[in-house]
Amino acid sequence: MAITTCVFDAYGTLFDVAAAARQAAAEPDFSQLQGTWPALAEHWRQKQLQYTWLRAVTDAHCDFWDVTQDGLDWALEKTGLAGDAALRERLLALYWELQSYPEVPDMLRALKTAGRATAILSNGSPDMLQGAAASAGIEALLDDTLSVETVGVFKPDARVYDLVGKRFGCAKENVLFVSSNGWDAACATGYGFTTAWVNRAGEPVDRLPWKPAHILPDLKGVAELSDQI
Numbered sequence: 001m002a003i004t005t006c007v008f009d010a011y012g013t014l015f016d017v018a019a020a021a022r023q024a025a026a027e028p029d030f031s032q033l034q035g036t037w038p039a040l041a042e043h044w045r046q047k048q049l050q051y052t053w054l055r056a057v058t059d060a061h062c063d064f065w066d067v068t069q070d071g072l073d074w075a076l077e078k079t080g081l082a083g084d085a086a087l088r089e090r091l092l093a094l095y096w097e098l099q100s101y102p103e104v105p106d107m108l109r110a111l112k113t114a115g116r117a118t119a120i121l122s123n124g125s126p127d128m129l130q131g132a133a134a135s136a137g138i139e140a141l142l143d144d145t146l147s148v149e150t151v152g153v154f155k156p157d158a159r160v161y162d163l164v165g166k167r168f169g170c171a172k173e174n175v176l177f178v179s180s181n182g183w184d185a186a187c188a189t190g191y192g193f194t195t196a197w198v199n200r201a202g203e204p205v206d207r208l209p210w211k212p213a214h215i216l217p218d219l220k221g222v223a224e225l226s227d228q229i
Contacts, residue, residue: 003194003226005170006111007146009179010122013198013219014104015132017045020094030087036079043075049181052123052154061152064125068095096128100136103220108141110223117168119144121161121177123154143168156187164193176226178219185212194229196222 011017021041025033033040048071055061072091076082111118119142122129129145144167151159164175172192179185183206185197190210197205197212198219205211214225 002174003116003176003229004174005117005119005164005168006176006178006222006226007119007121007164007193008177009181009184010120010124010129010132011098012045012180013178014100014120014138015098015136016101017041017098019099020091020097023094024087024090027090030090032081032084033087036081040075040079040081043078044071047071047074056154056157061154063149064123064154065128067123068092068128096131097135098132100138101219103218104136105138105141107219107222108138111226112141114223114227116226117143117170119146119164119167121146121164123148125149155184156191158191161188161191161193176222176229178222182206182212183208186210189213196225 008014018041021033021037021044024030025037048068051067051070055067069092072088076088081087108118120129124147126145126147126149129147133139133142133145146163146167148154148160150163153159165172173194175193176196177185177188177193178196178198179188180198180200182197182199182203185195186206186208187210189195189212195212196214196216199215200218216222
């Protein structure tokens with residue numbers, strides 16, 4: 001078995017989803033976030049994910065941008081910041097300009113140098129993903145950006161993972177799928193990909209029928225791992 005294609009989840013894996021709240025908190029107009037931005041960012045992300053799962057199982061798909069706004073509205077109310085229209089507008093604007101984690105460009109560059117195809121496979125809508133990749137300056141290091149909008153259902157539906165083989169013509173065992181979401185990496189293992197979970201926070205492994213094949217503290221070791229498999 002040889003890895004020919006390395007595919008990455010986007011939000012939380014390549015792009016720092018806490019960056020929007022952190023950056024807003026550093027701006028003078030939104031000083032009210034200084035003590036609460038970590039909680040806001042966490043609530044926002046968790047609700048965003050939960051809403052994708054609920055929409056997937058109830059066949060109520062919508063654009064990821066709608067889910068992102070719904071998650072933020074819940075998080076703002078949870079943290080006592082509902083009704084601040086200027087703050088909401090600023091946070092949503094910053095979400096289109098998320099920073100990548102610092103090791104991302106060098107990691108992708110190493111994979112490209114080794115001759116591997118690289119791609120994003122994400123719940124994000126195409127325009128959101130293109131905006132984030134452009135903002136992070138990694139567009140040229142990706143062969144493609146694959147969005148669930150092609151199939152109209154969120155991960156971990158198998159039809160989403162099918163997009164990789166259809167695009168690159170590779171077998172499942174030739175794919176290294178990397179995600180910061182333990183459930184995503186686990187479900188991709190069940191699908192047949194070789195997987196790596198980027199467990200930045202040191203969380204326990206999810207109790208699911210499958211487990212990630214590899215666990216990494218960050219993305220620095222992805223190129224080396226793809227050589228070893």
